[in-house]
Amino acid sequence: MELTLTYDLRAPVFGAPRSELYAAALKQVEWADGLGFDVVGLGEHHSASDGYNPSPLLVACAMAARTGSIKLRTSVLLAPLYDPAKLAEDAAVTQILSNGRLLLGIGAGYRPSEFETFGRKLQDRWRVMGEICEFLRLAWVGEEFEWQGRRCLITPVPEPFAPPILLGGSSAAAARRAAHIADGWFPPLD
Secondary structure, eight states, X not given: OOOEEEEOOOOOTTSSOHHHHHHHHHHHHHHHHHHTOOXXXXXXXXXXXXXXXXXXXXXHHHHHHHOXXXXXXXXXXXXXXXXXXXXXXXXXXXXXXXXXXEEEEEEOOOOHHHHHHTTOOGGGHHHHHHHHHHHHHHHTTOXXXXXXXXXXXXXXXXXXXXXXXXXXXXXXXXXXXXXXXXXXXXXXXX
């Protein structure tokens, strides 16, 4: 059995202020870490009227600073909305700051408004997911490589090891895709 806390950090206008919710989440995760909880999950959405967390890696870093053993899982980070080089760097830094506790759960997303906000095309999401997984694996080796006609060198290299890439999804197709491009599959926690 896995003991898990999950945060989306929604802050609707009728509720507590966002700063109080974030502070409470940090205290709760510190408490859960002390009790031996296994994982904290951090969701991601953008342009949400209720303030849904848009920055799971930033929150994971804050939680890493307050904990020592609980794993930090993005559940899920919307990978097609990221520049792959910046995602590789940010995940590597999170892995270093957490001493190897990052579980990089990624998903393709489904909300057209998010893709529009980031200037991306919803119909490209699955192709981009495969490309991002490939990019991350190349990037985290610490050597220069060529990617789509450009030279890339991503630093730092994640330590003590590269975070596992877990592909989120609820369909049989998502599970099959995870078997081909990721280190594991992360189904919804319903």
